[in-house]
Amino acid sequence: MAYELEKASTHHTTQPGEPAARTPTAQDWTGPGDAENPMNWSLTKRTLHMIPIAFLAFAVTAGSSLITPATEEIAQHFHVSVTAAILSLSLFVVGLGIGPIIAAPLSEHFGRNAVYVTTAPVYMLFILGAGFSKSFGGLLVCRLLAGIAGGPVLAVGSGTTADMFPTRIRAIPASIYIMAPFLGPALGPVIGGFAAQYKGYKWTQWSTIFIGLVAWALVLPMQETYKKTILQRRAKRLNIPPPPTPHLGLLPYARKILRLTVARPLGMLFTEPIVLFFSLYISFVFSVLFALFAAFPYTFRRVYGFNTWQSGLTFLSIGLGNLLGLIMFVVLDRRVYARKHAEAVTRDQKAIAPEHRLYGAMIGAPGVAIGLFWFAWTARSSVHWISPVLAGVPFAFGNMGIFVSSALYMIDVYGPLSGASALAANGLARYTMAAGFPLFTIQMYSSLGIDWATSLLGFVSVLFLPIPFIFFKYGPQIRRKSRYNIVTV
CATH class of the missing domain: 1.20.1250.20 (MFS general substrate transporter like domains)
Structure with missing residues (x-):
């Protein structure tokens, strides 16, 4: 590629009937077929x-x-x-x-x-x-x-x-x-x-x-x-x-970075309903995942007498649920989203409604609640250990569906720049909350018992469950009231 560009920079004449040589530039890609463009x-x-x-x-x-x-x-x-x-x-x-x-x-x-x-x-x-x-x-x-x-x-x-x-x-x-x-x-x-x-x-x-x-x-x-x-x-x-x-001094540059990575994400978190509610929902299910790092060993060692490596193997169900969630999303993207996008193209629309990204969240949301209640009421010595282990599958399936759908939805709504700030807000909330949950999990399970401690988490997940359905129905009206330059359909 370097040889081709250098050659182009020294030979600008063309023969009659030949297309004009493209002048190399570093201001932008040389054209749609620029070989250095990673999309090519x-x-x-x-x-x-x-x-x-x-x-x-x-x-x-x-x-x-x-x-x-x-x-x-x-x-x-x-x-x-x-x-x-x-x-x-x-x-x-x-x-x-x-x-x-x-x-x-x-x-x-x-x-x-x-x-x-x-x-x-x-x-x-x-x-x-x-x-x-x-x-x-x-x-x-x-x-x-x-x-x-x-x-x-x-x-x-x-x-x-x-x-x-x-x-x-x-x-x-x-x-x-x-x-x-x-x-x-x-x-x-x-x-x-x-x-x-x-x-x-x-x-x-x-x-x-x-x-x-x-x-x-x-x-x-x-x-x-x-x-x-x-x-x-x-x-x-x-x-x-x-x-x-732009040539910025150290202090102006630091202010710019803080504005883009902290101030704008926090502003969106507290002023944009889409960012606020999906950040709360994702933060909760992500935090429950980290709470399980304390809850699973606590449960399987005390109820079933598992040792350290046996307790670790129970998390394979979480991995399986994640993989199934990914498969579900790929199928939805190919069979549903791609078809609707093709239909929009035939109608000369430049994009389709971002709410079509929420199918995975609507399918996955019930899975989180099902997995938590399943674990809560089968983790007992009278029930085989495989049952509470398998409860991790629908939980992780739902967790994956909610996160992927919500992330793509926010990117589609706000575009690349503001969408990145929306995801940054989501990340700040998600990791802050996830850090705290494991610290009180053991005390909660000791005080309430495995059944009611996990059920409490299940009840909270039920409260969050309607969020993707609400935004699927009312998202267009909510988007129109945004303070940011949202992507128009």
């Missing part, structure tokens, strides 16, 4: 770029829960309560919420690949520090910093997906990427259970590093996908004017 890459190449970032997101989020099977050992080793030991999970989750704020300036200045290549080793170094920590405080600090260092991939990864896939075919690759942060926490306890049972709590950290190393090795060969960075490199390579960029 082959499907195979784009897939080989999507899988590594999805696996890196999986590796980071698996690191949050991989330590949870060792909670009781950590409590005994450092002479703290089990609740205090759960802070090793909660502070990591807090870090995952903070990390994306750091990702914005890094990605803006150095490109998306630089974020993957540099933050992953820092993440693993802090995990290494957690494993070698001699004090409980040192363990917690390293876990918090590891979460912060690992968090950027969760924000930048969705940008990479958007760089490579146009809107009309983005749903499936975006769903696969989105599944990774759900599959990671679900499978973390499965791996951590064996590590904690046979090697001790430190091996939960070594295992996290091994997974991270594989993920990091996969992202190293990746090419840059961020348009601004690609054009800047093209300008430098061909010695032509770079794309225009």
Whole structure:
């Protein structure tokens, strides 16, 4: 590609009857067929770029829960309560919420690949520090910093997906990427259970590093996908004017970043009903998922006498539910959304109503409540253990459907820029709430019992259940009252 551009820059004459040579530029793509535009890459190449970032997101989020099977050992080793030991999970989750704020300036200045290549080793170094920590405080600090260092991939990864896939075919690759942060926490306890049972709590950290190393090795060969960075490199390579960029001082730039990553998301969270209600709903079901990291071991050890690795295996049902949720969404996208989009094209409409993204949430929402009540009233010694294990399937199925549908809905409503702020607001709420839930789960289950503690969560999920149905029906009226430049149909 460099040779072709350099050749074009030195030969501008054309023979009679031949099309005019395209002048290289770094102000924008040279045209719809620009070979450096990631959307023009082959499907195979784009897939080989999507899988590594999805696996890196999986590796980071698996690191949050991989330590949870060792909670009781950590409590005994450092002479703290089990609740205090759960802070090793909660502070990591807090870090995952903070990390994306750091990702914005890094990605803006150095490109998306630089974020993957540099933050992953820092993440693993802090995990290494957690494993070698001699004090409980040192363990917690390293876990918090590891979460912060690992968090950027969760924000930048969705940008990479958007760089490579146009809107009309983005749903499936975006769903696969989105599944990774759900599959990671679900499978973390499965791996951590064996590590904690046979090697001790430190091996939960070594295992996290091994997974991270594989993920990091996969992202190293990746090419840059961020348009601004690609054009800047093209300008430098061909010695032509770079794309225009505003020159801001350090303080104005810091204000801009804070406005985009904190102020605007918080503003949308409190002024936009779509962002507020879907953020509350997603935050709740995501927090219940993290509460299960304490509730599952508590239940299966006390009721069924499971050991550490057996308790970890129960989370396979969560992973299965996530996969089924992804399959459901792919089928809906191909059979329903794609058909409606094609019908809209025949009517000369440039887009279809964003509410069509909510089918997955409407199907999945009952699954969350069903899974919680199923678990609540079958987790007893008179009922075989497989029944409460299987209850995790509809819960995770619904969780996946709600999140993917809601995320795509907000992007379709607000467009790329404001949609990113809406998702940032969702992320802040989601990880803040998820960090707190595991800290009171054990006390709640001890006081209310497994049945009523889980039923309480089920009743709350029933209160949230109508949200996707309400927005499916009244979404157009609500969108018209938005303060932001929403996408028109």
